[in-house]
Amino acid sequence: MPDSAILIPSILNGLTMGALYALIALGLTLIYGVLHIINFAHGALLMVGLYAAYFLNARFGIDPYVALLIVPPLMFALGYALQRGIIGRASHGRDENILLATLGLAIVIENLALYFFRSDTRTIDVPYAFETVSVLGAFIPLPKVVAFFGALVTAAFLWLFMSRTATGRAIRAISKERKGAELVGIDTEHIYGLSFGLGIACLGVAACLLLPTYYVTPQVGEGFILIAFTIVVLGGMGSFIGALLGGLIIGVVEAVSGLYLGESLGQIGIFVIFILVLLFRPTGLLGHKV
Amino acid sequence: MSEFSKRRITAGAGVNRRVFLAAGSAAVGLGITGFPAVLRAESQSVKIGLIHPVTGAISFSGTQCRAGAQLAIADINAAGGIKSLGGAKIEGVLGDSQGKPEIGASEVDKMVEQGVAGIVAGYSSAISLATSQEAAKSNTPHVVDVGVSDEIIKRGLKNTFRLAPGYGTVSGIAVDNLDKINKAAGSIAKTAVVVHEDSLFGTGTAKLLSAQLPKIGIELVDVIKHPTPTRDFTNIVLQIKAKNPDLIIPANYYNEYVLFARTLRQQQVKAKGIYSVLGGAASNYKFVHDFPEAAEGIMDCNHWFNPKSDLALQRKKAAEAKGLIYTYEVFLTYNAVALLADAIDRAGSTDKDKVIEALAASTWDKHGMPYGPTKFVNGQNEGAAPANTQVLGGEIEVIYPKEFASADAVFPMKS
Numbered sequence: 168m169p170d171s172a173i174l175i176p177s178i179l180n181g182l183t184m185g186a187l188y189a190l191i192a193l194g195l196t197l198i199y200g201v202l203h204i205i206n207f208a209h210g211a212l213l214m215v216g217l218y219a220a221y222f223l224n225a226r227f228g229i230d231p232y233v234a235l236l237i238v239p240p241l242m243f244a245l246g247y248a249l250q251r252g253i254i255g256r257a258s259h260g261r262d263e264n265i266l267l268a269t270l271g272l273a274i275v276i277e278n279l280a281l282y283f284f285r286s287d288t289r290t291i292d293v294p295y296a297f298e299t300v301s302v303l304g305a306f307i308p309l310p311k312v313v314a315f316f317g318a319l320v321t322a323a324f325l326w327l328f329m330s331r332t333a334t335g336r337a338i339r340a341i342s343k344e345r346k347g348a349e350l351v352g353i354d355t356e357h358i359y360g361l362s363f364g365l366g367i368a369c370l371g372v373a374a375c376l377l378l379p380t381y382y383v384t385p386q387v388g389e390g391f392i393l394i395a396f397t398i399v400v401l402g403g404m405g406s407f408i409g410a411l412l413g414g415l416i417i418g419v420v421e422a423v424s425g426l427y428l429g430e431s432l433g434q435i436g437i438f439v440i441f442i443l444v445l446l447f448r449p450t451g452l453l454g455h456k457v
Numbered sequence: 458m459s460e461f462s463k464r465r466i467t468a469g470a471g472v473n474r475r476v477f478l479a480a481g482s483a484a485v486g487l488g489i490t491g492f493p494a495v496l497r498a499e500s501q502s503v504k505i506g507l508i509h510p511v512t513g514a515i516s517f518s519g520t521q522c523r524a525g526a527q528l529a530i531a532d533i534n535a536a537g538g539i540k541s542l543g544g545a546k547i548e549g550v551l552g553d554s555q556g557k558p559e560i561g562a563s564e565v566d567k568m569v570e571q572g573v574a575g576i577v578a579g580y581s582s583a584i585s586l587a588t589s590q591e592a593a594k595s596n597t598p599h600v601v602d603v604g605v606s607d608e609i610i611k612r613g614l615k616n617t618f619r620l621a622p623g624y625g626t627v628s629g630i631a632v633d634n635l636d637k638i639n640k641a642a643g644s645i646a647k648t649a650v651v652v653h654e655d656s657l658f659g660t661g662t663a664k665l666l667s668a669q670l671p672k673i674g675i676e677l678v679d680v681i682k683h684p685t686p687t688r689d690f691t692n693i694v695l696q697i698k699a700k701n702p703d704l705i706i707p708a709n710y711y712n713e714y715v716l717f718a719r720t721l722r723q724q725q726v727k728a729k730g731i732y733s734v735l736g737g738a739a740s741n742y743k744f745v746h747d748f749p750e751a752a753e754g755i756m757d758c759n760h761w762f763n764p765k766s767d768l769a770l771q772r773k774k775a776a777e778a779k780g781l782i783y784t785y786e787v788f789l790t791y792n793a794v795a796l797l798a799d800a801i802d803r804a805g806s807t808d809k810d811k812v813i814e815a816l817a818a819s820t821w822d823k824h825g826m827p828y829g830p831t832k833f834v835n836g837q838n839e840g841a842a843p844a845n846t847q848v849l850g851g852e853i854e855v856i857y858p859k860e861f862a863s864a865d866a867v868f869p870m871k872s
Contacts (some may be wrong), residue, residue: 173695180691277512286516287782290713297722308723380723382715386516390686425692430683431655433692447710 176305177422181313185418186318187377189411191391192398194369196410199399201342202362203262204254207269209395210388211276212367216242216374217383218284224291224378231293231375232313239371245343246367247360255359260365282386290382310379317376322411328365329407338362342405397441403454412452416440479747502548503539505530506568506597507791508578508588513556514686515581515710518786522580522602523551525790528776533798541686541805541840547798554579558587565591572805575600575800578795580786582606582657589617598800598812602793603760603786605735606657610837616809618816619834620824621789622841623761624656624658624735628665631734631758634845634857635704636673638756642868643823646729649704650697654713662708662734678702687713690720697721703729707736715744718751729869733757740846743782745853752848754870756856760785761844762825764855766861779817792824796831799823827861 192214198206206212219238229237249272257268298309329335337358340348349355381387398417402409414422417437424436444452507526510519529779530547550568554561561584568576575598580657585604592599593614601609601619605627610619622630639646651666653659663680670677681693694717697705703730707717714736721731731754733739739757750751762769772791773783778807781787800815801807829840845857847866854864 173699176695177692180689180695183690184689274600281512281516286511288517288715288743290715292747294718299723299725302633306724379717382712384517384712386513389514390688422689424695430681430687430693434684 171427174423175303177426178301178419179305179307180311181419181422182415183307183418184422185415186315187311187373187396187414188394188410188417189414190314190318190321190373190376191370192395192410192414193318193325193372193407194366195395195404196341196399196402196407197325197338197369198363199396201405201406202359203340203342204363205262205266205269205418206363206366207266207392208249208272208276209370210390210392211273211280212242212246212388213370213374213391214280214383214385214388215276216246216367216371217378217381217387218280219371220375220378221289221291221383223295225289231378235372235375238375239368242371242374243364243368245364247364250363250369251356251360254363255356277385277388281381284385286386287385288382289401291378293379296379308380310376314376314380316329317372318411318414321372322407325365325369325407334358334361348435357367369425394437397437401441401451404452406451406453409451409453416452485716488621502546503542503801504548504550504568504571504573504612505794506550506552506571506573506576506578507790507794508552508554508561508564508568508576508584509580510556510561510584511553513554514712515556517661517711518603518784519554519556519580519785521782521786522782522790524601524779525776525787526577526794527780528772528779528787529794529798530790533795534776539798539802541802542807547794549794552578554584554588556581556584558583562587562591562710564588565597569595569597573597574809575797575812577602577790577797579604582661585609586657589614592616596809596813598797598809598816600793600797600816602790604658605782606661608657608661608706610835613835615836616813616834618796618819618838619827619830620792620831620838620841622843623837624662625665626841627758627843628669628734630843631670631732631845632666632673634758635732637671637857638866638868639675641866644674645869646675646703647733648676648700648702648703649706650679650681650700651677651706652681652693652697652709652717653684653707654709656685658735661707666706666708666734683709683713684749685710685713687716690717691724693717694720694724694726698724698726699829705731707731707733709736711741711744715748718744718748718755722751731755731870733759735759735843739848740853741782741784742853743784745848745851749851753851754867755846756847756866756868756870757846758843758845760789761827763827763844763861765861766825768823768825772825792826795823796821827842827858 260262299306398413402413425433552564582604605624653663739755740759804811804815
């Protein structure tokens with residue numbers, strides 16, 4: 168049985184990891200929850216964001232936090248182009264085609280990364296990598312504190328964007344009634360592209376915040392994809408605050424169950440919570456009945 | 458006899474004579490031009506199957522293995538190929554196990570169908586177990602490149618050979634050397650925590666260490682296992698911090714080692730020593746290059762080349778000239794391929810029984826490792842041994858065995 172003195176540091180660490188998971192899930196909840204696109208390429212695109220942040224640092228010495236000004240816009244453009252150029256065209260409006268298109272994209276992107284970058288593990292060395300903030304007797308790495316607040320700000324930004332802007336309203340309109348939205352003159356293809364781009368831009372933010380404490384390989388996204396899907400469903404599809412809350416819960420559950428059940432078995436805790444929430448609240452924590 | 462028949466016979470006779478002459482000329486012609494064709498037939502390439510996890514969670518190591526194998530093939534071919542087979546060139550047939558034993562086994566089947574003379578596989582212990590067993594069904598010679606589990610060899614498969622030591626030998630030598638290092642420092646280390654990945658390699662190594670460490674007066678205060686990949690090591694490091702052991706002993710793969718070492722620093726864990734057993738990263742130029750401060754002072758008991766062997770240093774230089782990081786995966790797989798090629802050469806045939814016989818009788822010594830000539834007993838090279846390395850001044854130095862050592866151990870490590 169682990170020392171109870173490490174419970175609080177463990178929970179705090181779980182919250183910071185959960186915020187990182189939430190960041191990755193935020194983009195997915197927009198794409199999956201609002202537009203009903205099951206984006207299997209989400210992990211692969213996270214990897215693209217991580218490589219972008221990595222190369223900006225390795226080649227040009229750009230700090231990952233400065234790269235927040237560069238990587239998310241680039242990822243937005245990539246997401247928009249993928250949706251308009253490949254996913255939208257390949258799907259012909261059918262869900263199963265979207266699924267196959269995104270799965271195919273994931274395979275192509277990962278293999279391209281393997282071809283160009285080999286499977287070397289790459290990390291960056293930033294001066295603040297080992298800086299810590301002391302909270303309640305726990306050492307929280309500074310990059311994780313930044314990621315925690317980064318996730319809060321990104322979730323708040325997305326919520327404001329969706330509720331206060333015309334584009335946000337158009338996205339919500341399409342998610343509820345596509346035909347109706349088209350009838351009132353909304354360019355649905357453009358909005359689909361914008362939404363997908365926005366979701367992928369979130370991955371760009373996640374990548375920049377993750378890189379100072381993590382590594383990048385062509386398969387790095389695989390470790391996050393299942394957990395991101397779990398968070399989206401747990402939080403309630405399409406709910407940004409739900410994704411944030413879901414991420415934090417998953418982070419803490421993972422940390423605490425890992426502590427008491429062991430790291431190998433601790434992953435079970437995530438899925439136990441997931442099943443319990445679905446049993447008692449099938450729409451997720453903050454989801455609405457359709 | 459009809460006119461037609463007569464003409465046919467006459468013509469036939471005439472034609473026959475011409476055909477005879479033409480055939481004779483052709484035969485002479487074939488004798489000249491056909492001889493190289495016969496030679497070509499003799500020097501047809503010899504296929505060797507290479508199965509590695511080049512995608513998936515352990516793909517960095519798998520890719521390194523494949524690169525090592527390809528270097529060996531290029532060197533052997535450049536040196537004239539398999540000489541007893543008329544200079545036949547080796548052709549590597551590439552397979553990807555994706556880090557999964559069952560896929561590794563299905564790759565074996567594909568390669569056997571393609572007529573490989575032998576297989577080199579499969580980096581991880583679990584995959585090597587599956588590939589060697591599958592290869593045994595068709596009596597295909599199988600050389601294990603890295604897989605350290607002793608189970609791979611204990612099953613008595615006639616087709617399976619391993620040049621490098623298993624984890625029984627490695628953990629035994631690791632504990633012996635740790636005892637020497639600790640005693641030289643006044644027996645300052647009394648407690649240890651083992652952190653291992655939860656597949657065959659890590660679990661087996663941890664089990665052996667758990668049995669052996671108490672024998673040298675080191676109490677094992679915790680054994681913590683984790684899956685691959687593990688996204689965050691903070692929990693594990695917090696547990697270690699609470700136990701405050703003198704020694705931290707990791708046995709895991711590279712990505713996890715990187716995260717683990719980073720987290721140890723972030724959580725400001727101070728130990729008298731980090732002593733890896735087959736941990737990889739502390740005997741890894743990439744780790745030392747990427748994290749010079751975190752790597753400093755870490756010791757490892759692992760596969761390592763003989764730093765006093767010119768052959769080993771030449772190969773290291775050649776690999777680095779190609780942009781490769783010279784990790785143990787590169788030189789172990791290089792050697793596995795070279796060992797198999799040597800056996801095919803001595804067998805003078807790609808007949809599976811003959812190659813297996815040649816492997817079993819091998820006294821190969823071109824490995825550049827701290828081993829003598831190979832001596833296989835039930836498929837295990839009995840002379841194989843690991844080396845102890847320590848990162849000192851940003852360099853990987855060999856500290857044991859003494860005859861190969863390039864530096865003395867520094868223990869406790871400087872904090």
